[in-house]
Amino acid sequence: MHTICLKDNWTLTVLGKNVYDIPETPIETKVPSTVYGTLLEKGLIPDPFYRDNELDALKLMENDFAYETEIVIGEEDRKADRLFLHFDGIDTIADVYLNGEKIGSADNMNRVWEYDITDLVAGDAADTVYQVKVILHSPTKFIAEEDTKCPVGGSSDAMPGFPHIRKAACMYGWDWGPRLPDAGLFREASVLAVKTARLAQVFVGQEHHVTGKTVHGNVVDSVRLTADAEIEWMPGVTNGNVKIVMTVTSPDGKTVLTAESGSIDPLTHSAPAKNLTGLTCELRSNHVQASLTVENPELWWPNGYGAQALYQVKVALVAEDTLDTWEKKMGLRTITVNTDPMEDEVYDEHMTGQAPDYDDGDNMVMTNGEKKVIITDKAAKTVKGRNFAYEINGLQIFAMGADYIPEDNILTRQTRERTDLLLKSAQEANFNSLRIWGGGYFLDDFFYDVCDERGLLIWHDFMFACASYELSDHFEENISTEIRQNVRRLRSHASIALWCGNNEMETQYEMLAWPKSKKQYYDYIHLYEYIIPKIVKEEDPEKFYWPSSPSSGGNYENSNAENVGDTHYWGVWHGSEPFTAYRSHHYRFLSEFGFQSFPSLQTVKRFTEDGDRNIFSRVMEMHQRNTAANGKILNYISQTYLYPKNFDELLYCSQLLQADAIRYGVEHFRRFRGTCMGAVVWQLNDIWPVASWASVDYYGNWKALQYAEKKMFAPILLSCEEHGEIDQKPFVNTLPHPIDVSADLHVANETGEPIVGTVKWSLRRPDSSVVKEGTFEVNAPAYGGQWMPHLDFNGQDPLEVHLTYELVVDGNVVSSGSTLFCAPKHYHFADPKLSVSVDGDTVTVTAENFAKSVSVETENGVLRLDDNFVDMEAGTKTFRILPTADFTAKGTGVSGAYRVRSVYETAER
Template sequence: MTEKTLHTGWKMRRLGEMEWLPATVPGSVYGDLLANGRMENPFWKDNEDKALELMEYDYEYTMQFDCPEDILDKDRILLHFDRLDTIADVFLNGEHLGDAFNMHRIWEYDIREKVKPAENELRVVLHSPNKYIREAFRECRTLGNDDTLEGFVHIRKAHYMFGWDWGAHLPDAGIFRPVTLLGIDRGRIDNVLILQQHERVPEADSDRAIAALGNRSVSRVTLQLQVTEETAGITDGVPKLMDVTGGRVFGGCGQHMSYQAEITAPDGTKAVYEDSPTEIVIEEPKLWWPNGYGAQDLYTVKVVLYSDGREIDCWEKRIGLRTMNMRREKDEWGECFAHEVNGAAVFAMGADYIPEDNLLGRVTPETTRKLLEKARFANFNAIRVWGGGYYPSDWFYDICDELGLMVWQDFMFACAVYELTPAFEANIRQEFIENVKRIRHHASLGLWCGNNEMEQFVFERNSWLTKASEVRDYFLMFERIIPEIVHTYDPQTFYWPASPSSGGCLDEPNDPNRGDVHYWAVWHGNKPFSEYRKYFFRYASEFGFQAFPSLKTIETFTDDPEDYNAFSYICEKHQRQYSANGKIMGYMQQTYKYPSGFDTFIYASQLLQADAIRYGVEHFRRNRGRCMGAIYWQLNDCWPVVSWSSIDYEGRLKALHYYAKRFFAPLLLSCEEQGMMSAEANMNREHFEFEKSIRLNVANETMKDAQVTVRWALRTPDAQIVRSGEESLTVPALTSVWLDKILFPEAQLRTNYVSYEMEMDGEILSEGTVNFSYPKYFAYMDPQLSCKAEGDVITVKAQAYAKSVEIRNEEDNLVLSDNFFDMNAGVKRVRVLEGNTDKLMVRSVFDIK
């Protein structure tokens, strides 16, 4: 097959206007209007409203191209759009080729009889999504998320573009992925399904044994190849396919189809398999593991298609040799729900991923890699792709394969109901097939999930339902159509009907003892952080807490000091959950003194967020085995906004992301303290008494037993030790171990705190501190913090106890090996990973006042 990309010479305009503007493809309408000075920055102040109005219009794109001879002489010539955002009409040389009505699908048009050798005019008209959904909603009042524009469920377009409780109303459009001319000689490979059979050594019959054996737990892997070839034309947008596995099928022209397979091992060694192999055996395989459990070894599989001995197409992908499923077994608490990789149950640690930008043209392999590398920096081993966006580009999964991030992949349905007409069903069926075939080979793909929160909110609470047929359509879509397609096209990947769910059939979808849970009593329910400790979820796939982004990020959407207030019009315009800034203030009242300045308020809000999620994750990890997943909401933002993200839109790390690096550490020492924060105390109440104690726990999420030494100390505000203790212990691989509870009846509420640390092989791996009082009541001494940079090392000195020490530079763009950490009096050194060390500043909770 011969290809020619069509990415140069594009121009665009509002339909009906005379002036053409230079355009970028792949790109978007907003991106081109912005580049040509025809719109203001949609993120600046309240320009979102003006940008939304621009999508009341239709836009057209056009370019001219010559068709090369090596494509003209092929049997078939296809115009291939790797997604169009959508609703679009496509024309070639004035002739209408067809329409595109799904952002999540490939669109191809056979132009063999229409294309000329030179001066072909390609034209794409993108129709107003706003008008489309309004008209669709008038005809069928199907309901969905209240933060979105009415009618968004009727268009197969990323839902978040129409608004969310963290997203703006910015329904961009465009030719946002590549456009290609394809010259096909006789046929082409549609796809290759690779199934894996692993032979496990007899000793590897438990998590502990697998951990001890590692890669040696599997003696050989057999790859089963199923090669599908497209031999005929396109009918109603769907290609006609033939199975050529084993080379037994003849094409429509009588030619004999065969293929050759080539496997390149991680060390570069190649092996070639002739005569259309159906099975390939790999001895002494190097297994792919999630981050923290082993290496991310990848094999390259190349399949070359031949017609009567002549090469006509090639398919090449990277795969990982691994098994991945969800372990669901009855146990003393209900039913476990855990990722099982190569036979070992792993604890999922990560966050929910939303689209990276409202302007699709800004999302590149480089932006995605930077984001996902920051996820791995924080010791993630999992990412959940949320169902209100779009299926990410191939590079997203390639990077997850490389970094060891297991992908929980939602299908693109969220917080709504859908009308399953015959046309809608045909549309989404093709969407599912294309995306399953595209993504299924990736080592990182952990599971397919039908939708986000529809089983829970739509049916448990009867939200948005207007007629009984919507219940029927739900079952047809998520418990029949999608699982049938997954079973057919990706039979070795686990399917889960919804998130949260207990397995489907409307059977208590948020049951804490089965399946996955979205837990929002902390935040939406205004419960204290310690509320997490009342629950032992099997897998928490959503829980979160909001914080403001960096002041430097806020300065990218306003330069008016009047706006630097949590309750200003612009700050609340960039806060999509109404009254949420007040909620932050409510939690702040419980925890910290009133911040006297906006920048201090931002700092305090980030500490609240970080501690809220820390309370949950540490509790879940202390109960490993019962709980096997902690995926917090959310990793990233798509525009500068106050939200639940741990990385803001400009890529700046909030306090939560540094906390995540610590609470997702493979070896974690955490402390379950009892004090004011756990007692919901009222100090003005008679008999104001509560326990003052700690109970330490070591969680070992590695494949090796750990021999560690744990130390604790009761201290005064100047960090002097009042009482201390030490214990050495062995923590088996893939377990968590409790130490005995320690009571501190002598501790003074406002003037004693506890520090703790864990050492292994002479290195402090995990440490922290806890107070028995609310942080706002603790009698901090001025730690007189100072810091100095020498090369890529920053040294921080404290003269007294310092809580949540933040180091920053003038641009607030540092990435450090550690930040927002606790210090006893003394010295701490951190490495600079990104950013300059000019004009360093340092602060702690002492400065919140």
């Protein structure tokens, strides 16, 4: 098969009168291309992300657009049996023409679209020029017209009618994104010249020969790889023998294994088939197999559990020459989700909210050795249930990571370099998991390649989110083809952990929130609990399918339960609950929880003017899409910090809040490994510069949360469950009020070896002087944890002391932290008198007293350090400058003077 790439010599035309008065004349462009991206590149529109430019940019999408190019099909390509005009991505409602004749349509950005042009060019001279035209119809008018015919419900943050189009839902707006539904030929276009046959699909199955099991999972001495190839014969081909040849190259490139099938011909083996677009057509098809065994395999592991060994697997379709090839890097691993019933466990007094037994009075009994504690909270009876844990190579892991959303509304700005920087940020912050959220689109292969290489497991939603759908025959066929194509394309990636039907739809249907008809209610079950799992079983039988997120397994049965399946918890943030509320829950797998913050001042400057820099200004509220959320941030600040002295300090305080909120949750969930096996934070990244739940801002800069996640997701974590004003919150009219000042330290061990070491702790005053100190010996089991003896500090003033702690193993500090016993606004800080100096790539901070959340920054805001936003005692602390993750900067990206600050400096004192 020969591919003629159609990259150059395209034009884009804005059809009709438009908001920017762009003339209806062709504009030169290249494909991949989008309307916004091309017009920005040519300087014909202002940046839609600046101030409130989004409003005019949205109006532009009321127009239609035309992409045009000319192609020549050479003499050699004309000898092919079939010629196809092929598009890897059309966004979205389109008609396709060749020399003025309509040859097809498109209505799904998540599909490959292919049109047979063989007969249209037959008999023409080799130098004949053909005109290709793609008319893209208005994506806003389309959904409005369709919604008048059949109303559907969905997220109120998006434009009404968005479920009617198979396009990234978030392009129509979300509670973190603008309404900018771009359009274009956003992936490659080509002409395919196919001789005899091609590979319709290839599935490489893995059969692991397990000889035993250790604490680190299965012992595997060999893996049998079987390539099952479906051959698509071209119409009219009646003779010719073909076979497949499979080649497997070891990760180091030194070992090459081969296997081949027997020869087959088009007459002996024939059956109805589906082509690449999934439509039944005049093709004959058959499957052939080739198998080989990899001895002593190098297994693939998620980040933090082992190496990401990748074998190069190539399957060639061979006649006299090679007709077609399929090639992937594959990790050898088994992967599933363990949903076994929970066994009775020994619960201690830390585990409020759950217990395995009841006494005769129907009270809960929690045991701690010989000690028994009676818990009378009847609402806490959520003891048993089912496990929900990724199981890789026989090892159940604790999933740690975040939810991923599209990186840009303007798809052509989502470059490989930018994506790699973002995923590198995830890996460096000790993520082992991502969840690809269902309101976006299926990503380019490069994204999944990088996840394979960096060990990032993917929970992959299908592209349905917060919406109701009514199935027609066409819609069902359209989405079935979409799912089949993408499962086939992505199933060989080591990183794909599970397929999930949708985002948050079962819970909304369960509450009857979105369906507009009984049919939509019934169609939900048909789509997510019959059609999609059937396709997944056919196309990717080795993967786990889950009907929705959150879900308890489907059928509208208590879909957001705490003790079964995955859960979305939003009591903290949407429910305005305190951070300590996390500690009253013991979820099995938390796939969404989050807290908002503003980006840094340097990022805010890139989309505002001076007069916009107030969190309640028109522009700042345009760049905050969650209702009344800027006020919510300010409310949480009022509970935690003194009123910030300026706009910049308010932004900084919001990031500290966000980091602390998520830390409370993650540390708690990791302390109960075995009950909870996943903490996936909403969200990793932004789609535009905005106040949001992201830990990495639109430009790639780390917020305080991303630095905090690097610590809380580390394989070894020492954490503290403190008690004081922070969790008892005495009302001022009740003061003086007795406060329990105490702490419980815990070591979480997500490694395959026991952790033997020493916990050192010290209770200190604001000037860092020690009130009392001590040590505990640690022997935390592999993939387990250990509580330290209770620390009782009653009698101490919670406003005058703080606790520092560190875990020392083999003379090295592997985890550390500190905690206050009151809100920072009430703590009696002494002026730390911070100073900063820089020598090469080393930054040194000096403090004269205890300083909380010390942050080092530069004027341009793109400084990246190995650690930041840290607590420090009196003395010095050093940091290392790293290459920035800001995709607009190069190298370290550092410019301007350095400055340092902490919580003390945020308010007038």
